[in-house]
Amino acid sequence: MTTTRSALEKFFAAEAAYITEGAPFDVMADCLAPDVVMYQAEHLPYRGEWHGRGGIEKFMAAMSATWESLEFVEQRFVVDGDNVVIYNRGRMLARATGRMLETSVMQYMTFRDGLIAEIRPFYLDTAAVMAVTTAQSG
Known part of the structure; x- marks a missing residue:
């Protein structure tokens, strides 16, 4: 049986x-419930709600159109049953500009089955x- 932590590591890899x-x-789809929901902030290129495995696949296509590379520099997991908080620090290279961003994202995830x-x-x-x-125009 897959543990929550190993499922997270598989998903992020x-x-x-x-x-x-x-x-x-x-591989990502195998980690997701059929009715999974993701909520992205309105001030992002891939904003909005993404529903189901198909929605997450569309989200990943939008992410891939935005970022050329993604490297997780640091990850910390706090698991409390089916509730997980993940601290991700990573580097991403933007496709449109060729600029690198190093930033942090905190994620709250819930698991079911x-x-x-x-x-x-x-x-x-x-x-x-x-x-x-x-x-930037200028």
């Missing part, structure tokens, strides 16, 4: 591989994400 290497979505059922990321600085990913 698959996410980085998807963004950086174009790896298939299947060993699968991720809800994802709520909280970015340290959404304005920095937009600044790095948006070409």
Whole structure:
């Protein structure tokens, strides 16, 4: 049986591989409940609610269109039953601008039957994400 921590490690490794290497979505999908929901902040290029495995796959395509690479520099997991808080510090390279962003994202996730059922990321600085990913005219 897969533990919550090992499921998280598998999910995040698959996410980085998807963004950086174009790896298939299947490994991530295996970690998700069929009715999973993700909530992204309105001030991000990939804003909004993403429903179901298909929605998360569309979200990942939007992430991949935004970022050329994703590297997790530090991760900390606090697991309390089916509730998990994850601190991610990472580096991302923006496709549109070629600029690098190092930032932190705190995520609250819930699990159901060993699968991720809800994802709520909280970015340290959404304005920095937009600044790095948006070409500046001038």
